[in-house]
Amino acid sequence: MSAETVRTIIDDLGALLLFTMILILAAGQIYRAIYAVAAQSLLIAIAAAVLATATGNTDLWVIAGITLTVKTIVLPWVLHRVVRRMNVRREVEPVIPVAATLALAVMVVVMSFHLSATLGPVNQAITGNALPVGIALTLLGVLVMATGKTALNQMVGLFASENGIFFTAMAVTQGMPLIIEIGVILDVILAVLVMAIMVLRVRSTVDADIAGLDRLKG
Amino acid sequence: MTETLLWVLPLVPTVTALLMLTTRDRRILSAIDVCGSAILLALTLVLAREVAKGGPRALGVLRIDDLGLVFLLLLVVLTLAVSIYTVGWLKQAVAVGNMKAESLRSYFALVHLFVATMVVTVLADNLGVLWIAMEGTTITSAVLIGYHGHQHGLEAAWKYIIVTTIGISFGLFGTVLVSAAAAAHGAVGADAMSWSAIMKIAPMLNPGIVRIGFIFVMVGYGTKAGLAPMHLWLPDAHSQAPTPVSALLSGVLIKCAILGIIRFQTIAAAACGPAFPAEVLLVFGLTSVVVATPFILAQNDLKRLLGYHSVEHVGIVALGLGFGGTIGTYGALLHVVNHGVTKALAFFAAGKAIARYGTRDMRVIRGLLAVAPIGATLLMLAALSLAGVPPFSIFVSELMILRAGIGQGHWVAIAIFLAMVVVIFAGLLHHVGAMVFGEPTATASREPEAWSPLLGMMLLAAIMILLGLTIPASIDGLFRRATEIVVG
Numbered sequence: 190m191s192a193e194t195v196r197t198i199i200d201d202l203g204a205l206l207l208f209t210m211i212l213i214l215a216a217g218q219i220y221r222a223i224y225a226v227a228a229q230s231l232l233i234a235i236a237a238a239v240l241a242t243a244t245g246n247t248d249l250w251v252i253a254g255i256t257l258t259v260k261t262i263v264l265p266w267v268l269h270r271v272v273r274r275m276n277v278r279r280e281v282e283p284v285i286p287v288a289a290t291l292a293l294a295v296m297v298v299v300m301s302f303h304l305s306a307t308l309g310p311v312n313q314a315i316t317g318n319a320l321p322v323g324i325a326l327t328l329l330g331v332l333v334m335a336t337g338k339t340a341l342n343q344m345v346g347l348f349a350s351e352n353g354i355f356f357t358a359m360a361v362t363q364g365m366p367l368i369i370e371i372g373v374i375l376d377v378i379l380a381v382l383v384m385a386i387m388v389l390r391v392r393s394t395v396d397a398d399i400a401g402l403d404r405l406k407g
Numbered sequence: 408m409t410e411t412l413l414w415v416l417p418l419v420p421t422v423t424a425l426l427m428l429t430t431r432d433r434r435i436l437s438a439i440d441v442c443g444s445a446i447l448l449a450l451t452l453v454l455a456r457e458v459a460k461g462g463p464r465a466l467g468v469l470r471i472d473d474l475g476l477v478f479l480l481l482l483v484v485l486t487l488a489v490s491i492y493t494v495g496w497l498k499q500a501v502a503v504g505n506m507k508a509e510s511l512r513s514y515f516a517l518v519h520l521f522v523a524t525m526v527v528t529v530l531a532d533n534l535g536v537l538w539i540a541m542e543g544t545t546i547t548s549a550v551l552i553g554y555h556g557h558q559h560g561l562e563a564a565w566k567y568i569i570v571t572t573i574g575i576s577f578g579l580f581g582t583v584l585v586s587a588a589a590a591a592h593g594a595v596g597a598d599a600m601s602w603s604a605i606m607k608i609a610p611m612l613n614p615g616i617v618r619i620g621f622i623f624v625m626v627g628y629g630t631k632a633g634l635a636p637m638h639l640w641l642p643d644a645h646s647q648a649p650t651p652v653s654a655l656l657s658g659v660l661i662k663c664a665i666l667g668i669i670r671f672q673t674i675a676a677a678a679c680g681p682a683f684p685a686e687v688l689l690v691f692g693l694t695s696v697v698v699a700t701p702f703i704l705a706q707n708d709l710k711r712l713l714g715y716h717s718v719e720h721v722g723i724v725a726l727g728l729g730f731g732g733t734i735g736t737y738g739a740l741l742h743v744v745n746h747g748v749t750k751a752l753a754f755f756a757a758g759k760a761i762a763r764y765g766t767r768d769m770r771v772i773r774g775l776l777a778v779a780p781i782g783a784t785l786l787m788l789a790a791l792s793l794a795g796v797p798p799f800s801i802f803v804s805e806l807m808i809l810r811a812g813i814g815q816g817h818w819v820a821i822a823i824f825l826a827m828v829v830v831i832f833a834g835l836l837h838h839v840g841a842m843v844f845g846e847p848t849a850t851a852s853r854e855p856e857a858w859s860p861l862l863g864m865m866l867l868a869a870i871m872i873l874l875g876l877t878i879p880a881s882i883d884g885l886f887r888r889a890t891e892i893v894v895g
Contacts, residue, residue, distance in 0.1 A: 307615065308613075308615045330573075340565070346573075347572060354576060357580070357584075361583060361586070366597045373535070373539060373542075375539075376546065383546055384568060388565075399565045400569075405559060405647070
C-alpha cells in the first residue's frame with residue numbers, strides 16, 4: 190500500500206470513529222451505547238491491521254488481534270452481562286438534553302482539529318488525522334462520563350476515551366512498544382472487572398446504581 | 408548485582424502478597440506483613456548505598472537515580488510503619504467487627520500488591536511502564552478503599568476508580584504525545600518512551616507537542632496526586648479507606664504521582680524552557696491551596712479533614728516545583744518526605760482516636776488526652792507539624808519554598824499562599840485542640856493503648872522531629888543530587 194492510500198484509509202476510519210462516538214453520545218438505551226462502543230473498538234482493530242500491512246510491523250498485528258478479542262468481544266460481553274444482572278430496562282434521563290450534548294461534541298471536534306493544525310511538524314510523525322481524532326475521542330469519552338448518570342454509561346465513556354488514545358498511539362510512527370500496549374490493555378481489563386464487581390455489589394446490597402450514590406459530601 | 412536488585416525490589420512485596428494466601432491466622436499474617444516490609448526496607452537501604460557510591464543504575468525498563476531514591480525511601484519506611492501499626496489496629500478492628508476475620512488474607516495480599524505497584528512507579532524509567540504501574544495502583548487501592556464493603560466505602564471506591572482512571576488516561580495521551588515527539592527525533596522503539604533516553608534529546612524536541620503533552624500529563628497525574636480541581640476523589644477515598652490504607656494513599660501514593668509529574672516537568676523544561684512547566688505547576692498549586700482551605704475550616708469529619716489537608720500540601724509541593732531553582736526544588740522534595748511521614752502519623756493517631764470514640768465526628772471526640780495520653784500527644788505533635796510550627800520538619804520545607812518564591816519575585820502567589828497557610832494553621836489547631844483537651848466524652852473507651860500502633864507512630868514521629876531539627880549529611884547529599892536531576 191502506498192503512504193497516500195494508508196493516509197486515506199486512516200482518515201476514513203477516523204471519520205467512522207467520530208460517527209460511532211456520536212452514536213454513543215446520542216444513545217438513549219445503554220444497549221445501543223455498548224454496541225456502538227464495540228463497533229468503535231472493531232474500527233480500531235481494523236486501523237491496526239491496516240497500519241500493520243502498511244509498515245510491516247508485526248507488533249501491530251498482535252495489537253489488532255488483542256483489540257479484536259478483548260475490546261470488541263470480551264469487554265462488551267462483560268458490560269452486557271452486568272446490564273442483564275442489574276435488570277435495568279428503563280431509559281436513562283440525560284443530565285443535559287441530547288441536542289446540547291451533540292452541540293458540545295461538535296465544538297470539541299472543531300477545537301481538536303484546530304489545535305492539531307497548529308502543530309505542523311509533529312503531524313508528520315503521525316499518520317493522517319489520527320491526532321485530532323484521538324484528542325476528540327478522548328475528550329468526548331469524558332463528556333459521556335460527565336453527562337451519563339449511570340455506572341454503565343461511565344464505563345462506556347471510559348472505553349471510548351481509551352480507544353481515542355490507542356488510535357493516536359498506533360498512528361505514531363512505529364507505535365508504542367508491544368509490551369507497553371499489552372500492559373495497558375491488561376490494566377483496562379482489570380479495571381473493568383473491578384468496576385463490574387463494585388456495580389453488582391452495590392446493586393445487590395442497596396438496590397441502587399453505584400454512580401447514583403451521593404452520601405459523601407463536604 | 409545492584410542492577411538485579413532493581414527487579415528484586417518489586418518482587419519482594421509480590422511474593423509477600425502470595426505468601427499471605429497460604430494462611431488465615433491473623434498472627435501469622437501480621438508476622439509475614441512486618442517481615443516483608445522489613446526485608447523491603449533493608450534491600451532499599453542496600454540499593455541506596457550502591458547508588459550513593461556509583462550513581463544511577465538501570466536494567467531494562469527499570470532505573471534508579473537519586474530522585475527516585477527519595478520517593479523509594481519514603482515508600483519503604485512508611486510501608487514498614489504501616490505494617491507495625493496494622494498489628495494492633497487489626498486486632499481491635501476484628502474485635503469490633505470492622506474487619507472480617509475470614510477475609511484478612513485478601514486484605515494483606517492487596518496491601519502488598521498495592522505496595523508492589525507503587526515500587527514499580529518509582530523505579531520505572533520507561534514512561535509507559537510508569538503509566539501501567541500507576542493504573543495498577545488505582546485498581547489495587549480501589550478494592551482496598553471499598554474493603555469495608557458498606558455503601559459509603561463502595562461509593563468512595565467507585566468515585567476514586569472512575570475519576571482517577573479517566574484522569575490518568577489523559578496522562579497516557581500525554582505520554583504518547585511526548586514519545587511521538589521523541590520518535591520524530593530518531594528515538595527508536597523502547598527508547599522513545601524511556602525517560603533517560605528522552606532526556607538526552609529533550610532540548611531538540613518540538614516545543615509545541617511537548618507543551619500539549621505536558622498539560623495532558625499534568626491533568627492526568629495531577630488527578631492521581633490530588634491537585635485541585637481534579638481532587639474530587641481524594642477526601643472521600645481517604646476518609647472511607649481502612650486507616651492503614653489511608654496512610655499509604657496520603658503518604659505515598661499521591662507522592663508517586665508527583666514523581667511522575669516531575670519526570671515530565673524535566674522533559675518539558677528542557678524542550679520549552681523552564682518557565683512553561685513552572686507556570687502550569689504554579690496555577691495548579693495555588694488552586695489546590697485555595698480550594699482546600701474552606702473545606703478544612705468547616706470540616707466535622709476527622710479523616711476528611713486530613714484528606715483536604717493532603718490537597719493543600721500537594722499544592723504546596725507543586726508551588727515549590729513551580730518556584731523552581733535549587734531552593735524551591737529542594738524544598739519541594741523535602742516537603743514530599745516531610746508531609747508523607749507527618750500525614751501518615753496523623754492518620755495513624757486519628758485512626759486510634761476514631762476507634763476509641765466509635766465515630767469520625769470531631770464534635771464528639773473530646774478529651775483524648777485524658778483517655779489516651781500517648782496517642783493524644785502524638786496526634787497533637789502531628790497536627791502542630793502539619794500546621795507548620797517550628798521545630799517540626801514541615802516548617803523547614805515550607806520556609807524553603809517561601810524563600811524560593813520570594814527570590815523569584817512571585818509576590819502574588821506568596822501572598823495567597825501565606826494567607827491560606829495562616830488560616831489553615833488556625834483552623835487545624837482549633838479542631839485538634841478541641842479533640843485533645845477538655846472533659847472526655849462519656850462514650851470514650853478507656854482501655855489501655857496497644858503497643859504496636861504506638862511503636863509505628865513513634866517511628867514516624869522520630870523521623871518527623873529529626874528532619875525538623877537537622878538534616879543528616881547523607882540525606883542532605885541525597886536531596887542535593889536529586890535536586891540537581893530536576894534543575895539540571
